[in-house]
Amino acid sequence: MSAETESDAGTAAGTGNSRAEASGNGFLTDTWVNLKRWMLKTARNPFVLTFSLLNPLMFLVLFTEVFGGVTGGAIGGSVGADVNYTTYLVPAIAIQVSLVSATTSGIGLVEDIESGMFEKALVSPMHRGAVFLGKSLSEVLRIVVQVCIVLTFGYVLLWLDTGGNTGPYVATGLPGAVGIVVVGIVFSVWFTAFSNIMALVTRDQESTMLSVNILQFPLLFLSSAFLPLESLPGWVRVVASLNPITYGIDAARALMFGRDVMSVVEVTAFGGVWNTLVPALAVLVTLDIAFGAVAVYYMARATSAEAR
């Protein structure tokens, strides 16, 4: 791909000779064109959008209503005794929403491969990087909107449960709320990459859907999503401490409570919230880069003109 880009740049320099034909766009325009197409597709599927959000919200309601009364002791040690379980769970649900959105990324890619739109993009003059960037941005946008809905919904639920006496909710204020959204995005990258890798390897919608969905619940339950690490049984705690979800949720939860909640690694160098955020984001970014590199490799393979 890189060789191609270079040679095209070389040709572009000599356009004085070439015939007047419709010419391609710049990288940003191509990105925007693709972003628009995916936003339109997302808007066309209000059911998918609703149900993908409904599932996590149902989790939030069911878990807080059923277990809210008995979890106080377990979570008290980690985030403080006066904390409501709803407040504890909302960051986990925000991460779950990011996970679900990342799942659909690969499914969208397979759909494009199956419908021929993938090849259509390859044979068009659009910048290939922009084609995928545009699609990814539409997914990021979806995460932003959905996490905001989760945060709002959580607050309403908490308000109703406590009769207005909500206690601390997003203790870090507006920057913290934005931070939770950012954590959701940073978290989503590695799983987006994973679902795209599955899409490119299987090139089949059902296989992609199965392979990413089957991971969703184990990942969610074997993490710090519903209970703090220290109250989980032995082997679950080991798995949870290696589970990327734990790092995403801990980062979001730190912003929710405005304090260090990370229990996998004890970091004290940065102070307060940052003692959780810095190690958690470091783990996530590392994962993002690793999975992203593999996804880029497969994508370059899939878009190359090399005969296979």
Add this chain to the structure above:
Amino acid sequence: MWVATLIEYSFKNAKWSDVFPSPVSAIDARHLALTYADGTEAVEDVSLDIPEGEFFGFLGANGAGKTTTIKMLVTLLRPTEGSVRVNGYDVADAPRRVRESIGYMAQETSIDTELTARENVRFACEAYGVPRGERAGRIDDLLDLVDLADVADKRAKDFSGGMKKRLDVATALVHEPPVVFLDEPTTGLDPKARNRLWDYFRRINDRGTTVFLTTQYLEEADQLCERIGVIKGGEIAVSGSPAELKSRVGGDVLELELDDPTDRDVERARAIAADSALVDDAAAVETTDDGIVVTSSVARSRGTDLLVSLRDAGLTITGFNVRSPTLDDVFLAITGEEYDVDGDDTDADATADPERAPGASR
């Protein structure tokens, strides 16, 4: 002298088309070969020189190498050997320039069924950088061209196969490309939908667009194309105008059905036909289940003589038909596919090249 200099220059300098803004060839492919990683040699040696404005048909059976060739021409596959220039741009050196200057319609219909017809065409306009001010008019024109104007704002999901194909055609034309590649565009369509598509392809070609069409439908190539290349086993087996190819069959085809086609009577009829004035060196007689088929340059003018001879011999003829050879005859004759080669009488070579296979029927 300057002609010689020019010719010499053209040989020395690969960038011929940069010197002359309007290259002679819309597609210039030289000795293309493509071997897949598993060792399959899909295309072995294909050379094409297609002038601007031509309607070229690339004919071949399934697996002959049509799609592999077209994918090399549109930059989707890099040739293992050989070179291609499309609109004067080298596919290896300037793939983006090639992509800007071509329209491509894949064998499988490629549209976004979640979007409306108009949105599909609009996306293509944006992808190809059609200036904003021209988009709305261009979209309307194209939807009009493919008769989808009345369903422009309906989602493509509910379209029939033919409508989807037509929408796909429209999206391939948004940037008014000088060359359009159509890979088996009518496969799987009913005759009515196919005829409509043919009209659109003719209209596109009438506007001066070079059209490169692959097909397994011989009738399609005959109907549409000025020139045809038949690909077999990864190489171009034969090429020429439909008329030229037809002439290779050796004349018109006279089909005769016997009332009672026993082996003995059919053989008698064959012998009579072979001795008749119809059959000279360049003619052939074949036997079929129902009677005989005679290929002859004088089939039309002397066909009735044969009827008389057969009647005099006591054979009753119940079916009589003289027709021009179709590309089917040509294709089967050349590629030998679908032909029963058990008996001499049905030897494929006999019809393709009678001079070289005189024993088939004489």
